[in-house]
Amino acid sequence: MTDAAPMIPDQRRASIVQSLHRERVLSFRQLSDLLGVSQMTVRRDVAALEEQGLVQATTGGAKLAPRLVLEPTRAEKAATEIAEKTAIAREAASLVRDTMTVYLDAGTTAQAMRPFLEGIVDLTVVTNDLATVQTFIDHPSADLICVGGRVDRTNLSTIGRLTRLTLAELSLDLAFISSSSWDLGHGVTTPVEAKIEAKRAAVEAAERSVLIADSSKYGRFAKYRALRLDELGAVITDRALPDAAATAIDSAGVEVRRA
DSSP, X not given: OOOOOOOOHHHHHHHHHHHHHXXXXXXXXXXXXXXXXXXXXXXXXXXXXXXXXXXXXXXXXXXEOSBOOSOOOHHHHHTSSHHHHHHHHHHHHTXXXXXXXXXXXXXXXXXXXXXXXXXXXTOEEEESBHHHHHHHTTOSSOEEEEOOSEEETTTTXXXXXXHHHHHTTOOEEEEEEOOSSEETTTEEEESOGGXXXXXXXXXXXXXXXXXXXXXXXXXXXXXXXXXXXXXXXXXXXXXXXXXXXXXXHHHTTOEEEEO
């Protein structure tokens, strides 16, 4: 058996970002061992990622940059925090009852709810996520509404004014909102202005709104605020969210569930 081919720079850099999502901070030596390249190569990769606003160099290593400049691609999202997203999706699905109309925001965490909604009868699923639409095609009883709009090819979703106008014509029992960056101070944020409209419209149309986002995204923020955290009824995240953060969010009147 031949040795695996060495990764190209883009593959190494994607691996660095994925590893930092899991570990928060890693030394250059740890990254070097992980990637099987020299520390000099790792330093060059970290410098390139820092220019893109994805990571921040620290003394002897790197960490995720608190400001999210670029939205991760769908493939990058799908490769990170898989166990945490599954746990969050299971907890979120436990809120859904027969005959409900629910909105599933674009993202891999909302898509992961599909297996846990198999037994829900007369469910109506509203989503702007093209991949989520595909996963619900074979649901035994769900009525499926795909919200139109401009297609974001990077994340396989629809965004913008047309998406908002469609959501404004619906009445939702539950809206499950996703985000790549969130915290109590900044709220739910995004680097893509056109994504604000769908999130706001879904919350306005829903009896109750729930943020579903893993803890690796907590403490990060992007240019545009879509929602204040206190505009949501609850947050479902994973057990790695620090106790201090959970207490502060709860004190702000937002229920915190750590799956």
